[in-house]
Amino acid sequence: MNIIDRPALAPLTTLGLGGRALAEIRLERPDDCLRLPDVLAGFGGDARVLGGGSNLLIHDGDLPFVVLRPLFGAKTPDNRPAEPEILGEEDAPDGRRALIRVGSGMRVPHLLSWCGKRDLAGLEGLVGVPGRLGGAVAMNAGAYGCSTAPLLRSLDVFTPEKGLRTLTSEGWRAEYRHFSLAEPCAWYMSVSAVLSLRKAEPGSVLAAMKANFLRKKSGQPVHERTAGCVFQNPPGQSAGRLLDAAGMKGKRRGAMYFSPMHANFLVHDMKCGVPGSSADALALIDEARRAVRDKFGVELVMEVKEWSSCPC
Ligand SMILES: Cc1cc2nc3c(=O)[nH]c(=O)nc-3n(C[C@H](O)[C@H](O)[C@H](O)COP(=O)(O)OP(=O)(O)OC[C@H]3O[C@@H](n4cnc5c(N)ncnc54)[C@H](O)[C@@H]3O)c2cc1C
Known part of the structure; x- marks a missing residue:
């Protein structure tokens, strides 16, 4: 520590x-x-x-x-990126699956490249997602038909109430971009996860990752400073399209603006000479919410997590 x-x-x-x-x-x-x-x-x-x-x-x-x-499972003792641990295999209706243990501190791009080289399928929709495994679990991150929680077999967590222990699927609740423990707790921290990944045809996982990344790059500002999609997609709708139709594409306050490429991405322009501020970001988010509410009667829900200075 x-x-x-x-x-x-x-x-x-x-x-x-x-x-x-x-x-x-x-x-x-x-x-x-x-x-x-x-x-x-x-x-x-x-x-x-x-x-x-x-x-x-x-x-x-x-x-x-x-x-x-x-930072569990992020680095080896000699400071190289650590690797997942292969635990064994299981049979499933869709074929043989590999069980791997991954530390919650492992970077998702590193995990994906490890999986791609071993033809282990399940996570390829997460290509271009820059977080760590613990964040991918906590957000039930996903894209292109994949999400993290269905691949989880068990999760080692720490809670202030019960300390460190292993949970299986009855121990958590997962929905679209939401993951929580079934038991009440002030907060939890995942330490490591066991994932079940399908053994796929040689080369197919890398090919799917490449196709997903090209798709992502053509529609999202992946090289800008963002926190991914600001809002969740409302059921059956695209938050990006609603924001675009409500006139939010390109809207700016100080160093913060909604991307002209994809209206659901709030960008921090670090080169404009004005320091970025959370006040500007929050004002733009408020404006976007109001614009979509007024035009479509839809209440957008934040996907990005806000950490407030308010102790309440
Ligand atoms: C360019 C870009 C593209 C993106 N594309 C996508 C996408 O396609 N799909 C998608 O779903 N998301 C996407 N995102 C959003 C983001 O990358 C994901 O939500 C990611 O999984 C968050 O992981 P993180 O480690 O960065 O988490 P953080 O941002 O650090 O944290 C997010 C939440 O997870 C909690 N958390 C983090 N680690 C743990 C842990 N070990 N235990 C318990 N709670 C934890 C935090 O407390 C917080 O509530 C994108 C973001 C960017 C910048």
């Missing part, structure tokens, strides 16, 4: 926004969780779990919480 005092959070996010937290606690070994309750109590107790920071809008200023950074 490594504790950093008053870290700046903006550099830990893809959107590049956020003030300073009370502390950052980096966790690399499951044993580190045992010390967490005492360490957190010393800071006042409120904690937020940060993965790759690719789905976060963090407020500016002083933030009254401690940031936990689960």
Whole structure:
């Protein structure tokens, strides 16, 4: 466990926004969780779990919480990217499947490239998703017909109420871009997951990833500073199309603007000479919500997680 005092959070996010937290606690070994309750109590107790920071809008200023950074399974002891552990195989109606254990700190692009080389299918819709495995589970991230939760066989989690343990599928609830534990808890942190991946034809997984990435790149501003889609798609509709029709494409406040390429992506223009702010981001998000509500009567729900400076 490594504790950093008053870290700046903006550099830990893809959107590049956020003030300073009370502390950052980096966790690399499951044993580190045992010390967490005492360490957190010393800071006042409120904690937020940060993965790759690719789905976060963090407020500016002083933030009254401690940031936990689960880096389990990210690196080997000699500082190289770690690999998933192959546990075995299982039979399923769609063929043989491999069971692998992945630390929640493993970067999703690294995991995908590992799977592609081994023809293990299931995650190829996540190509271009820049987070870590723990964030992909927590968001039930997905695209192009794939999502993370259906591939989960078990999840090792830490909660302040019950400590560290292993859950199976009765232990969680997953829906479109939503994942929560079945039991009440103040917060949870996933430590590692066992995933079940289909053994596919040689080359087919890499080919699917390539096709998905070309599709993503042609329609989304993948090279800009964003946090992915701001809003969830309402049932049967596309949030991007609603925002476009409501006139939000290209709308700007300071350094923040809705992408002219895809209206559901809020971009931080880091080269415009004006510092980006969460206040500008939130004002634009409010404006977008109102515009869609007024024009279509649809209430957009945030997909991006907002970390507020309000202690309430
Ligand atoms: C260019 C771009 C493209 C994207 N494309 C997609 C896409 O196609 N599909 C999609 O679904 N998303 C997409 N996203 C959004 C984002 O990448 C995903 O939601 C991703 O899974 C978030 O992972 P993260 O590790 O960055 O999580 P963070 O942003 O760090 O955290 C997101 C949430 O997960 C929680 N969390 C993180 N780690 C843990 C953990 N170990 N235990 C418990 N909770 C945890 C956090 O507390 C927070 O609530 C995109 C983002 C970008 C920038």
